[in-house]
Each structure stands twice: as structure tokens, then as C-alpha cells.
Amino acid sequence: MADNNNLLEGLVYNYTSATEPPTRDVRIEPTNAYLGSCHSLKRAMGQGCAKFNSRYFSQGNGCQLNLALGIVRSFQNVVIIIHGPLGCGSNNIGLAGFYKTARALKGKPANDVIWIHTNLDESDVINGGVVKLREAVLYAEREYRPDVVVVGNSCVPGIIGDDIDSALEELEPQVSAKLVPIHCEGFRSRFVASGYDAAYHGLLKKLADPPVRIESVLLGSSDEEERLEKIRRQNSRTVNLLNVGSTSRGDEVELSRILSSLGLTVNVLPLFGHIDEIAKMGEAGLNISICATHDDYLIGHLKERFGTPYVIDTLPIGIKNTNQWLRAIGEAMNLKEETEKLIELETSQLLESLEPFKATLAGKTLWVGGGETRIFTTAEFFQSLGMKVLGLKPHNFDRFAIPMLDDIEDPETAVAVAAGQPAEELVYLKRLKPDLYVGHGGANGWVLKLGIPTIPLYGQSQNYMGYSGAFELARKAARALLNTNLSKKISANVPLPFKQVWYDSNPQDNIKEGQQEEPVARSSVK
Secondary structure (H helix, E strand, O other): OOOOOOOOOOOOOOOOOOOOOHHHHOOOOOOOOEEHHHHHHHHHHOOOHHHHOOOOOOOOOOHHHHHHHHHHHOOOOEEEEEOOOOOOHHHHHHHHHHHHHHHHHHHOOOOOOOEEEEEOOOHHHHHOOHHHHHHHHHHHHHHHHOOOEEEEEEEHHHHHHHHHHHHHHHHHHHOOOOOEEEEEOOOHHHOOOHHHHHHHHHHHHOOOOOOOOOHHHOOOOOHHHHHHHHHHHHHHOEEEEEEEOOOOOHHHHHHHHHHHHOOOOOEOOOOOOOHHHHHHHHHHOEEEOOOOHHHHHHHHHHHHOOOEEEEEOOOHHHHHHHHHHHHHHHHOOOOOOHHHHHHHHHHHHHHHHHHHHHHHOOOOEEEEEHHHHHHHHHHHHHOOOOOOOEEEEEEEEEEHHHHHHHHOOOOOOOOEEOOHHHHHHHHHHHHHOOOOEEEOHHHHHHHOOOOOOOOEEEOOOOOOHHHHHHHHHHHHHHHHHOOOOOOOOHHHHHOOOHHHHHOOOOOOHEEOOOOOOOOOOOOOOO
């Protein structure tokens, strides 16, 4: 796979001075509407035409506000203000338990998520909602005394022109909390992952402090010089492991174990961190991405402000991609020899432990759906165990995933790029009938009703990444294939809401193709 670490070079976004980040539509040229093959998708991305695709009909999509809130509600001693109508941010209720459990699993205080809603109504749409926002900020300060108050700006105040930045600047002298505006209005982009960029832009701009430049300190004694030299060495060996919402505690422990084996000090950030930890993100010697979909704007911002180098190569799932990820880190930290020794040891032990599962997995077929980098690395790993990949369904597809297309053995493997759209995916699955589906939690229920065994693409209490994660992933798949009674019984008793005429249709007829130089080859799935 090609090196992804150069994909951010030469792209200037002006991170620090902009009020809000540029959308992903223009920044990384992604697409969320494509049906074809790995080969045709690679060609369409090269021609630049896939980014113009859309749908005649969309079954559903995500919300930038929810993805932005997914980051900020993980932090400790933070109050979130959702600025918008009452329905915006309602999924906080359903996810409150998730975040409390995740905090406990990560050894953090199991505090509740605290949020306040400005509850804009028809009158506020006409007269503006800034007054309610000011009241909410002062209430948060008075009742909770948080370290930070984060304001998530939803679609309505964005449309009517509420100036939340000026309002928060006026309030800063009146409160002790730091005030962070996040511009995550859903109408700004077709790509919900822009919500990650909005959250990181606001947090880093308001919370990340410049690192202490030790070289500028006047040395008064040899003891002081020795102490500062020790700090220099420690910072140069400290790395930020940038976790994401789908990173389990097991993943964090495994990846930290691997990096610590190279003599590195690992800070797992920013999710579920304390504000003091966020403030010191610029002091590390290297920022290490787990997932480009979450991290590319974050590491670009840190690079521009603090000059911190980064690794954004691949997602460490499976043997090949974990080794590749580790080699990129070893090269960046001048630890090539140590890295190769570690890879040799870990890989030999893992290969031996995987042998019992190969007999069950070899020859079986697979479909994988979810985030782009995660599904391609997962598919590649199962492919290495003898399974055949029939298709992939990334939520979005952008420049960071293009090299991963070459890791799929059959270039005619189906690719259905869609955020949501389970009805389209079910047509493919009913025709291809894979032996196993690995997918996002919201999709697995649909697929079980087709009688296809499923395993989750990620889970907060399970390990998927690194060498131990590869073992656990293979074990989950083998267990699911050894006993398929659950999917058979659900399929026999719980119908799907689609008629046969839909299964007989061609989902690609729903794709409104953008401008291109030549027709894009259609998938072989008819």
C-alpha cells in the first residue's frame, strides 16, 4: 500500500485563524454515492468525477452535530450546550450509558454527560437565539462550574445567522470556564465526518496551549541544565496515540503495549481525556493516527501550530497493516532496527496462534461495511486467512483510502459507497449471499434478517487492533461461522420490509453520476 503520510503535505488550510474548518467536500474530495468495483472506483477517484455523485433518493444519513458531540461529550468536567431546536442532540439520551461505561472501562471517573439545550422555537427563528445561548452559558457556569463549556451550533442558528463566536467572546470575562464554539451545522457538508473537524478545530484553537520551548529558558546552574535536558529527552520520546470513538480500551492497551516495547512514552488522546491533557498535546515528539477519517484535520492543526510531525499511514488491524503502521512509526522515531525485531517476534507468535481458525475460515466469503479505513484493513486481514471478500460498503470514500483498494485481491470486488442506505446494501447481500457479514452496529440487525451470520466491526469492550486484536477478530469470526443457528432462526421468523420487486431492481439506478471523462464500469453484481 502506498504511503499516506504525504497526503497532507502541500495542503494549506489556515487552521488557526479560520473561524471554522473547511468542509470535507472541498478539502479531501470524497464521495458518498458510488456503486461499482474496486477497479472502477479507483479510476473514478483518479478522474475526480466520483466526488460529484449524488442520489436520486436517500434513505437516511448522519448528522455532523452528533459526530462532533461524540468527541466533546467524552471529556471530563465539560458541559455541552446544544444550540438549536429541541430535537437536535436528542441521541445524547441514548448514548449517555455508553459514555459512562466507556469512561469506567478506560479507568476514568464514571461521570454522567451533562448537556443543556437552548430549545429554539419559532419566535427565536425570527428574532434570533443568542439571548437563550447567553442564558445557557451563565446557567452552566453557575450550576456546574465546569472547566469548559462547549457550544454545538446546529442547523437553525446557522441558517438564521446567530453569531455564537461574538456572543461567547462577550461572555468570557463573566465566567471561569473556557468557552469553545463548534460549527457543526449539518447543511454545510454532505459528509458527516466534517463534524470531527469542527470539534477538533474548536477544541484545539481554544484549549491547546503552546508547548514550553525549553531552549529559551535561561540556565542558572548545571543542575538546572541537567533537569531540562532530561525533559527534552522525555518529550522527544513521547508520542500522542490519537484514539477515536471506535477505539476500545483493549485496543488502547494493546497499541500502547506495542509502542512501549520500543521505549516510547504513550499518551492516549484526545477522547476521554482531561482538559489539562488536551492543553499539553503540543509537547509530544510525534502524533500517531489510528484512523485518517478521524485524525487528518487534527494532526494538520497540530503540525501547523506546533510543528509536531505525524504518522497517518493506515489503521492497525490485521498483521499486514499493524506491521505497516508500526514501521512508519519506527522510521519517524529512528527506531527501524528495534521495530523490525519487534515485528518479527509478534508476527511469528500471532501466525502460530491463528492456525486453529484457518480451517474454519478458509474458503468462506465475506462482506464488510463501516468506516472506510476500518473495513479495508479488516477485509485484508480476513483475506489473508483464506476468506474471499465479496464486497465492501464504506460510509464515505476519500483520498486516504485509495491505496487500500490495491489490497483487495480481486479488483472486481463490489464497492457500495453509502452513508446509511441499508436498502441498497441488502440487495447486494441477498444476491451475493456471503457466509459472514462484518459491520457497523446499526446494520447488523438488518443483515441477520437475511439469514447471514454477523459480527460487529468494533465494540467498546472488545479488542480489534494490533496483534492481540487480530487474534480476537479471527476467533470471533470462527465462532460465528461454527454456529449459524441465530441468523437462520431470525431469518425464518422476522421478515424484512421489502418486496421482491426491490430485490430485483438495480441499486445503481439510484446513483446520479457526476461529470467524468468516460463511463465508469458498473459492478458485476446485477
